[in-house]
Amino acid sequence: MSADELADLVKIEDPSFYDNAVPIYQRLQNEAPVFYYAPLDIFVLTKHEDMRFAAQRKDIFSPTGGLLLSEIMYKDPEEAKLLDVFFDPAGEMFSYTDLPRHRTLRRIITPSFTPRALQTMGSELEDSCRGLVDALAARQRVDFVEAVASRLPILFASRLLGTTSDDVTLIRKWSDGLENIGSGNLSPDELRAAAAEFKNMNAFFLSEFDRKRATPGDDLVTTLLDATLDGEKLNDARLLTYCALVLAVGTDTTRSLLAGMAIALAQHPDQLARLREDRSLMSTAIDEALRWTTPARGFVRTLLADTEIRGQKIKKGQRVYLLYSAGNIDPEVFADPLTFDITREQDIQHLGFGFGPHICIAAQMVKMETAMLFNMLLDRFSSWELAGEPRPLKHILRSGWHDAPLVFTPAVEAGAQPHPDLTGSKS
C-alpha cells in the first residue's frame, strides 16, 4: 500500500517535485531504495552506497544511453536532434563515452585541473575574486547571485580557457542557455532559441582558436590546440565540445554552490561566526555546502549487463537514476543529515561532485575558488543575513537559486581591516 502511495508522490521529471522532495527521499530510502519509476522506465537509487557502486562500476553502468533526465524525456526525435546543436556528436563529449575511450578523452584536459596548474593561475584569480568582493555594497540589499555567484565561476573558467572576453553577461547568457535545456520545462520553441544562442558561443570560440593559434598561452585552449588524439590534431567539433563543457557546464554548478554556501551561512549565523574565527574549518565547511546544496541532483546510467541491487533485478538496457541529492541526506552515512554543520567530518564523502570515473574534473578548482571567495568575504564582512527569501530554480537537474538577497555587515571591530571603499560607500 505504501508503495502505491510512493508511486503517486514520486515525479522526478517534474521540476516542482523538488520543491519539497526531502520527505519523499526519506521514504524512498526506507521503503523502496531501488524504486522502479514506470513513467520513464528507470530505477531511482536513493542510498549513498548504491550510488557509489553504480557510479564506480562503469563496466555495468554506462553513460552512453544518456546522462540527464531531460535527454531521456525528449522522446520526439526532432527535439532530441536539437540537442545535437549544443553538442555536435562528432565532438565526442567524454562524459558520454565508455571506458577506455572515456579515459583517453578526459586525460587530454586533466593536467589543466591539477593543483599545480591551478597554483600558476592563483594571483590572477585572486584579483578577479577581490574585484567582486570589493564591489559589494555593505549595509544594503544586494543580490549575491547576480553580483558574485554567477560571475566568479565565469571569470575562473575564462582564465582557465585563456579566452579574452571579459563580457561576463554574454558568457552567462550562453551558460544559462545550456542550463535551460536540462531544466525539463522548455517548449520546442524555447529549445530552438537556446540552440541559436549556443551557435553564437561556438562562433566566439572559433575566433578564439584562431587567436590562440597565432599567440599561444598557458591556458586550456592552447593545450587543446597542441593535443593529439588518434594521431591527429583535434578538429573544431572536438575543440568546441571541450570548451563548451568547461565554460557552460562548469559555471552554473559552481554558481549554485557559491549561492548555497552564502545562503546556508546566512541562515546559521553561529556557524558563520565560527568559520570567520577559525578558517581551518573552511575545507569541511565547503564539503558541507556541497552536500547541502548538491548542485547536480542526479545522473542517468544505462545497464550494459543484468545486475542486482538490494535484491532488485535490473536488466541489461534498463536505466537507473543516481539521485545524488537523496544520497547526500542518507542517515546511514551522515548523522543528522538535515542539520547544516560546517564541522562535519565526512569519513564518507558526499556525492556533490559525483563519484567514479565521471567525478567532477574541476573538483579541486571549485574548492579553491570557494575557499578564496569565502575567505575574502569573511575578511571584509563580519556577517551577512538574508534580506528576503531566495527564489529556487525550477529545474529537474540543477539545485540552485535565481537570486539570493543579502545584506552584508562590514567588519569594524578592533583588529579587523575595514576596506578603504567602505568609508565612502554610504552617505
Add this chain to the structure above:
Amino acid sequence: MKIVTDLSICTGNALCAGTAPTVFDVSEDGYVIVLNEKPSGDAEALARRAAFNCPTGAITIIEEA
C-alpha cells in the same frame, strides 16, 4: 599498513591530495603520487579516508602483519 596505487585507473582529480596532503600529491600530468607509503597517526587516518573516497578506487590500503 602500506599504500598501493593503480595509475591505470587514476583520474588525477586530486581529492586524495585534498584529504591527506602529507600522503598524496598529484603530478603535473595528473597522476597520484604517494609521498608517504606508510603513514602513521593522523596521517594514516586521513590516508584511509582518502583511499575509501577515491572515486575510481585507484588507492588500496594493504594491511601488513
